[in-house]
Amino acid sequence: MSIILETRNVSKHYGDYRALQEVSLSFREGEVVAIVGPNGAGKTTLVNLLTGLLKPTHGDVLFRGTSIAGVGPVRLAKLGMARAFQLVHIFPELTVSEAIASAVISQQNRNLDFWRNASTIEPVRQRVEEVARIFGLQNRLDWLASYLSQGEKKLLDIASAFALNPQLILLDEPTSGISTSDKRPLMDTLMDAAKKAGIKTMLLVEHDMDLVSEYSTRIIALTEGRVLADLPPKEFFADPHLAAAIVGKPPVELGA
Ligand SMILES: Nc1ncnc2c1ncn2[C@@H]1O[C@H](COP(=O)(O)OP(=O)(O)OP(=O)(O)O)[C@@H](O)[C@H]1O
Ligand SMILES: [Mg+2]
Numbered sequence: 639m640s641i642i643l644e645t646r647n648v649s650k651h652y653g654d655y656r657a658l659q660e661v662s663l664s665f666r667e668g669e670v671v672a673i674v675g676p677n678g679a680g681k682t683t684l685v686n687l688l689t690g691l692l693k694p695t696h697g698d699v700l701f702r703g704t705s706i707a708g709v710g711p712v713r714l715a716k717l718g719m720a721r722a723f724q725l726v727h728i729f730p731e732l733t734v735s736e737a738i739a740s741a742v743i744s745q746q747n748r749n750l751d752f753w754r755n756a757s758t759i760e761p762v763r764q765r766v767e768e769v770a771r772i773f774g775l776q777n778r779l780d781w782l783a784s785y786l787s788q789g790e791k792k793l794l795d796i797a798s799a800f801a802l803n804p805q806l807i808l809l810d811e812p813t814s815g816i817s818t819s820d821k822r823p824l825m826d827t828l829m830d831a832a833k834k835a836g837i838k839t840m841l842l843v844e845h846d847m848d849l850v851s852e853y854s855t856r857i858i859a860l861t862e863g864r865v866l867a868d869l870p871p872k873e874f875f876a877d878p879h880l881a882a883a884i885v886g887k888p889p890v891e892l893g894a
Contacts, residue, residue, distance in 0.1 A: 642667050642806055642839055643688060643719075648697035650683050650863075657683045658863045660697070665806075671841045672850040672871075674884050675860035681843045682724055684860065685810050688841070689721045690714045701806075715744060720804035722796045724811045724843070730784030734775055737783055737794055738766045741801035765801070772831045773797040788815045793824070800831050807832065809842040813849065821846060825853055847885065851875055859884055 644664035650657045658680045665671060673681050686692040687699055693708030700706065701717055714720075728737055742765045770776045773793045778786060783794060792815055799807055812828060813821040832840060844850050850857060850871065857874040859867040867880050874880055 640667060641665065642702060643841075644700050645684075645687065645694075646698045646700065648687055648694045648699060650680075650687060650692060651695040656863055658687070658694075658860075661863075661865055662697075663858065663865065663868070665839065665841065668838045669840075669856055670854050671856045671858060672854035673841060673843045673858050673860065674845070674847070674850060675866075676884060679860040680863040681860055682810055683863075685721065685808050685841070685843060689719060689808055712744070715802050715804070718805040719808070720799040720802040720806075721808040722792075722799040722810065722812060724814065726788075726791045726795045726815075728783045728791055728794055728798075730782065732783055733779065734770065734781050734783060734786070734794055735763075735766055735779040738769050738775075738797055738801050739763075741798040742766060742769070744802065769797050769801045772800070772834065773827060789817070789820060789824075792816060793827075796828065800835055800837075803835060804837060806839040806841070807837050809840065811843050811845065813844065813846060821849060825849055829853065847875075847881065 641664045645661050648661045649659050661684065673684060675681050683692065687694055689711070690699070690706040690709035690713070691711065698705050698707055701719060704717075706714060706717065732740065739762050742762050766779070767776065770779055773796065775790065775793060775797060778790060783791065786794060792812070796809065796812055799809070809828070813824055816824055854871055857867065857869055857871055858865060859874070859880060861883055866883060867874060
């Protein structure tokens with residue numbers, strides 16, 4: 639399978655602080671990659687670099703061979719990549735329907751001024767309902783996003799990324815802020831949605847090692863800004879030192 643996304647010797651410094659150091663990774667179509675590591679390891683920084691939100695201090699990031707270093711989310715979505723965020727990214731003044739519609743429309747290359755009325759355009763409305771149904775938000779379409787529960791906001795953010803119809807999706811802690819018993823159903827929903835949408839490649843940051851072992855095909859462990867391991871789950875979990883290095887500090891779970 640061909641390489642879809644890669645980093646070449648990427649470093650990211652925040653002032654004097656080296657958040658990522660000389661990371662070279664390539665991702666192939668069909669992989670479900672879990673990015674793991676203790677708090678502050680550089681996982682979100684890596685996702686921000688892979689999605690063109692941050693520019694590397696050194697090195698380059700390539701999507702299908704083209705540099706996307708620092709290109710930003712709009713151009714990225716046009717190229718076929720979408721992401722959801724660790725801290726939920728929604729417009730609280732939009733309804734659920736309007737929020738999903740905005741993603742559907744940006745994917746259709748339409749003018750963003752359309753947002754408010756867009757949810758009434760028939761093909762858009764159909765697509766919005768379809769996406770909402772996949773994520774169990776069909777009864778929330780008219781709700782203002784700000785009134786959703788934390789878990790529902792998370793789902794809306796992920797649904798909006800899926801609505802962009804990407805070839806590749808990156809999810810930064812999709813199950814954080816979700817109660818333990820809801821994590822597995824959310825992952826099943828995600829995997830199902832990806833399958834239905836024809837999205838074969840997924841990168842996700844995840845702290846829950848049970849979920850990582852169950853859903854990923856490859857695990858990349860970061861510590862202190864460097865790649866500690868890059869292995870299939872079976873080999874990763876066969877080495878107790880690796881798991882210990884990752885679980886070093888338990889994640890803080892909001893609303894769990
Ligand atoms: N904008 C910034 N300015 C300065 N330092 C930053 C900035 N963003 C992140 N850092 C620092 O870089 C390091 C890596 O941060 P990052 O958010 O990538 O970690 P993470 O692995 O996602 O952690 P978590 O599991 O807590 O989400 C941390 O020490 C963090 O404090
Ligand atoms: Mg993070």
